[in-house]
Amino acid sequence: xxxxxxxxxxxxxxxxxxxxxxxxxxxxxxxxxxxxxxxxxxxxxxxxxxxxxxxxxxxxxxxxxxxxxxxxxxxxxxxxxxxxxxxxxxxxxxxxxxxxxxxxxxxxxxxxxxxxxxxxxxxxxxxxxxxxxxxxxxxxxxxxxxxxxxxxxxxxxxxxxxxxxxxxxxxxxxxxxxxxxxxxxxxxxxxxxxxxxxxxxxxxxxxxxxxxxxxxxxxxxxxxxxxxxxxxxxxxxxxxxxxxxxxxxxxxxxxxxxxxxxxxxxxxxxxxxxxxxxxxxxxxxxxxxxxxxxxxxxxxxxxxxxxxxxxxxxxxxxxxxxxxxxxxxxxxxxxxxxxxxxxxxxxxxxxxxxxxxxxxxxxxxxxxxxxx
Numbered sequence: 130x131x132x133x134x135x136x137x138x139x140x141x142x143x144x145x146x147x148x149x150x151x152x153x154x155x156x157x158x159x160x161x162x163x164x165x166x167x168x169x170x171x172x173x174x175x176x177x178x179x180x181x182x183x184x185x186x187x188x189x190x191x192x193x194x195x196x197x198x199x200x201x202x203x204x205x206x207x208x209x210x211x212x213x214x215x216x217x218x219x220x221x222x223x224x225x226x227x228x229x230x231x232x233x234x235x236x237x238x239x240x241x242x243x244x245x246x247x248x249x250x251x252x253x254x255x256x257x258x259x260x261x262x263x264x265x266x267x268x269x270x271x272x273x274x275x276x277x278x279x280x281x282x283x284x285x286x287x288x289x290x291x292x293x294x295x296x297x298x299x300x301x302x303x304x305x306x307x308x309x310x311x312x313x314x315x316x317x318x319x320x321x322x323x324x325x326x327x328x329x330x331x332x333x334x335x336x337x338x339x340x341x342x343x344x345x346x347x348x349x350x351x352x353x354x355x356x357x358x359x360x361x362x363x364x365x366x367x368x369x370x371x372x373x374x375x376x377x378x379x380x381x382x383x384x385x386x387x388x389x390x391x392x393x394x395x396x397x398x399x400x401x402x403x404x405x406x407x408x409x410x411x412x413x414x415x416x417x418x419x420x421x422x423x424x425x426x427x428x429x430x431x432x433x434x435x436x437x438x439x440x441x442x443x444x445x446x447x448x449x450x451x452x453x454x455x456x457x458x459x460x461x462x463x464x465x466x467x468x469x470x471x472x473x474x475x476x477x478x479x480x481x482x483x484x485x486x487x488x489x490x491x492x493x494x495x496x497x498x499x500x501x
Contacts, residue, residue, distance in 0.1 A: 303349075
């Protein structure tokens with residue numbers, strides 16, 4: 130693998146940085162904390178015009194047909210800006226529709242997502258918070274008109290703004306993935322308060338929520354491999370966002386150390402601060418390598434794809450927490466004040482830490498992979 134970006138990939142990174150620096154400043158992020166939706170429809174449409182919403186979708190549906198490496202590049206920049214919106218949940222849901230959907234399902238949803246006319250999300254977690262598809266407690270029962278879903282989905286990102294929810298459930302045939310309209314009877318949503326105010330989570334309760342027969346994504350009982358693949362993809366994407374947040378905190382810490390003076394000289398001249406910044410840089414660069422290798426393995430369908438995804442999520446989960454925490458220490462008392470922006474990125478990294486499997490979950494996956 131070549132860790133350097135191609136000219137097109139660098140152009141994507143530069144354009145994303147420029148757009149987000151202009152349209153997603155910390156002040157803009159803060160304004161959306163009190164917004165009922167929590168996201169900007171104007172920014173969403175502009176992202177669609179830039180081609181971001183269809184980045185990895187086939188060209189036939191208005192996408193660019195690019196891979197996970199390009200998605201990771203964009204996600205790192207979104208994490209650096211603490212972007213408030215449903216980009217990654219929508220992209221994951223679109224990947225599921227592309228992989229397992231019928232022609233009608235793809236035509237309905239993929240083009241709408243690429244143009245910014247639709248948002249989607251994937252409801253992985255049940256009430257017991259187990260990421261294993263085989264452990265799902267949400268049930269799907271057959272009805273004369275299709276299916277009825279019952280159960281609870283926890284921490285569903287941006288479900289309140291989604292036009293469609295992808296909900297896995299245990300059918301008589303096995304794990305099955307369903308396309309569910311948010312207005313379906315028997316489906317209710319309640320907001321879940323998280324530490325990252327720029328991300329919204331929702332609890333989705335299902336009480337015999339009806340799903341038509343054509344609402345099944347793929348074959349009934351055959352969703353486990355797809356869900357496992359989506360979980361790995363989600364983990365790498367979350368790691369890329371955490372990398373972006375950590376790199377932003379590192380940059381802020383280094384910048385502050387250059388201008389904050391103590392005893393008549395910049396604090397960056399003190400050995401203790403130098404060591405902190407050096408260790409933070411080491412963690413960020415290691416995280417960079419882990420994230421982009423994992424992204425490359427998914428594009429290349431490499432043999433160690435599963436291992437790489439778990440290594441990236443586990444390593445970056447620890448590293449981002451350390452880097453963002455040390456950045457606060459470099460800043461001193463100002464670092465954790467509400468008015469200072471550093472906590473925005475710390476909270477983004479911390480909130481992503483348990484999503485798509487936490488550090489302990491992915492370390493267990495690593496051990497199982499090595500021991501097999």
